[in-house]
Amino acid sequence: MDFLDKLSLVDGPFFWTVLGAGIAGGAFLLFRPSWRWVLSIVVAVVVAIAVVAFIHWLLVNVLTVFPEDLPVDVLAWSVVAFSALALFLFRLPGSSWRVRSAAAGSFVAVLLFAALQINSYFGLNHTAADLLGHNVGRIPELGDEFKKVASGPLPVSAHGAGIVRRASIPGTESGFKAQDAFIYLPPAYLATNRTQLPVLVLFAGQPGRPADWLTGGLLEPTMNAFAAKHGGVAPVVVVVDPNGSDTANTMCMDSRIARADTYLAVDVPRWINSTLDVSADPRKWGVGGFSFGATCAMQMTTLHPEIYPSFIAFSGEREPSLGPDRQRTIQTAFGGDSAAFDALTPLTLMKKQSYAGHAGFIAVGTADGEFSHFATELATAARGSGFDIRQASVVGAGHSWAVAVQELPSAMDFLAPRWGITQ
Template sequence: MADISVIDGPVPVVVLILGAFALLILLARRGRTAIVTLAVAVAVAVVTFLGLNWLLTRGLSLFPETLPTVVLFWISLGAGAVVLAVGNLVGTAAGRKVLAICSGVAVLLAAGSQINIYFAEYPTFGALAGSTGDVSPLTGSVQRPSANAATPVVDRWTGPATGTSQVLTTPIPGTVSGFTGRDAYIYLPAAYFDPSPPLLPVLVLVSGQPGGPQDWIVSGNLQTQMDQFAAANAGLAPVVVVVDPNGPNDTITMCMDSNVAKADTYLSQDVPNWITSELGVDSNHAHWAFGGFSYGGTCAIQMATRHSQLYPSFIDISGEREPAISADRTQTIQTAFGGDTAAFDALTPLTLLSQRRYPDVWGFFAVGANDGEFLPAMNEVSAAAQKAGMTVHTETVPGQGHSWAVPEAAILPALRWLGPRLGLTRASS
């Protein structure tokens, strides 16, 4: 049951049909009250459609980006259905009231289902229930040291790997930064548990916002994706550490050191220091990469432009044009830097790319082909990266918007492209 998809197959179709039928039930009334209710429902739906983005991005400053049109449509439909359901409670018999409540819930479920299909946030019933699958806590540190590997792991590994991969969870303390993040999730490939384990490269990942590290495990299907890469490469895959730069309240830190938090110090000192001391990996940062989706994609190029010696390879999937707390840039700068625009600008990727050269940095960019807001951002940032001397690869995922389907489709191509950089594969001749 937990593995049944709620974004593909029969389940979302059935939910949508039931929701449509329920909406017809809510509309199937006559009389003055029914007409007034319908008028109010339409008005609420229209106001929601036209005003919700302003409210979320400008009025309340909850999100820096607007919601896609299709998502707005389903939210507006749900809002109108609530009004219809309430109107059906006025002057009706008990049976009609029960039917109205059930119908309203059915429409809301159908709308929620369609929104989830767009974002692909919860792909299965298990994900909806909050399950992260077979994840265990990391107990103690690995009984082998990290070391700087001068040669690629593909030249040191005979393979293939036996056994299975594991996903573990553990806190990563903010020893230097003082920052407290939510527990990290760690993917360890089967080769990691070999009797003669190789020193493996490292990929650090960050999720979108709102969200948390578990999203890469649940929505991004990380373990399956990495296992597929390992299966195609004699058991080799990176050690993947999914970290949280936003903390338990999901505060937008922008992956910067600012008045909000010392998130940059956490990602550039605490996280790599912990990985090296606790996991027994290849500590040669030439074989490390940083990646992420949406907010995490922005964070990835921030790390590559500010700390290219630590993360000389990056994966920016559906990243923003620049980090942001609010759609109002002035408010972002006021919150994070007390209004000091120069201090903020000095840390943004576009500024750094215009001022510095990065001939030793490789960046993989991907975005949904239907993502009207983030596709132009990718084009602008990737062009600036290439102009600054980076080796750049861009891809668009057909038929997708700002959805977790994009990183699920892009992470394997990204790893294949970066494979020689990480030492996991040999460069094609």
């Protein structure tokens, strides 16, 4: 089992073996010296495109599993997988058991190849343990020794690196039921004389879960590296669930869907302040996220700058959304009241209010076409409203966790002086 946990899904022997098997399997499925088979290939591709297009439309426009269209790369690899399935089925009639077995093996190889390519695009699961949730499942609960106590912090042995714990943050005020949060405690927090550190609240994408910051976002090693440069000092990071499940979408708003804004702006800060030994100075708090989580982070800072004065936005949306149909979003969440929805969006708020003295870090992949435009529009609006904005782009990256992995260190360096953390 340990071997499987360490199995890399993005490089190494397993990845390259699947790559080779996928190419060989694809060649077997494509090759058959017959003009009729050429027609079968055309039919398979056309059918695959139609099936993928329908499923994509269903997921985005009907079931609203995704708030935006999926990247072209992901759709293309999905077409490859469905084309392989069609060619496998076309091979079955009149074939020997050997040919059927070879076709089945070839289909599985192509399917695995396509799945690894999609995973590599999103950058979510680096190992089999990430995919299976083994490492995340082993993370223990936040113990009393790490909590704020009336008599002062309990003595804890100094650590060379930070640790991650899980905890349930109740929706006392909001009534919201969230999945467990994950808390990164830096080395300075684990010292006997615990210092009150800055706080960074993070959100994952949608669909997604808080654990995605540990797998795709490589949060723990990134924060440990930052702490190592600053004598063990780094923010306490709390990765929170704003949706309640992997596929739900609250848009981080108080609406007919849920009181997510109240949860994030009241329940979460209250729990952090009452449970953890952290700085009570609001200037030392920040919020961030990837994709949906980036949009949520900008909402928190523009709506509640007194709680979250700084934000980090990786590959954020233009505005909260349940899907491409804006009117459907407004109807579902606000009963068709456009004014109520608009009043809560960052772009609207940044037109009306001044955010002088506040800061934001915005990053996006250069291959993430639509989201690159969003990033430019949001950064321009933020600067116009007084934010101190730092922009970055990751060359060649699409809508991928690679943006967060590469740019989180830069975002931390940008915000460190505001948090009183010096080199």
